[in-house]
Amino acid sequence: AQSVTQLDSHVSVSEGTPVLLRCNYSSSYSPSLFWYVQHPNKGLQLLLKYTSAATLVKGINGFEAEFKKSETSFHLTKPSAHMSDAAEYFCVVSLIYNQGGKLIFGQGTELSVKP
């Protein structure tokens, strides 16, 4: 069975400091992994995707994620937080191989950014 676990339900950082949102996955085979962001009262926006072409994935708005098979992790990072980064972030695995690509979501991490 495939699943993702987001290790923190809430993360608070100061503006200009690094962001780390942690995600561990469980998968029987090479996973398809994503990070989505949801700003208050807005829809889900794709931040980045892991395609197996490279273990370090760059996304929008300066976010990156590194796929580490040995640690079954796909943590999301950003060198310097901005106030506009405050949102909820979801680590997601896709059941791409035999279930049409339906997405399994982590429980979400709420990111707060203090001025």
Place this chain on the structure above:
Amino acid sequence: GAGVSQSPSNKVTEKGKDVELRCDPISGHTALYWYRQSLGQGLEFLIYFQGNSAPDKSGLPSDRFSAERTGGSVSTLTIQRTQQEDSAVYLCASSPNNYEQYFGPGTRLTVT
């Protein structure tokens, strides 16, 4: 180009009434998904359409829930005899390749 659109954006209904939620996917996307986002359950898969194939209904929580997709484009999610636990945000997504999914803004359903 135009993204996924959903209507209505908000719906308040009385317990026991039926509701219909609409999703217009991105033109040309063959796959369409419905998800539900609620406080207690997080984000969960409901149903998936791919072209003309039979839909994957494995995520529907009860037989009060149904969905159809007409002409391989617009989809309607119907909830019959609504209950308070159906209150949630219903999200639709479409995909050109069963890989990247693009989400609509959602319909917030409140059952009173």
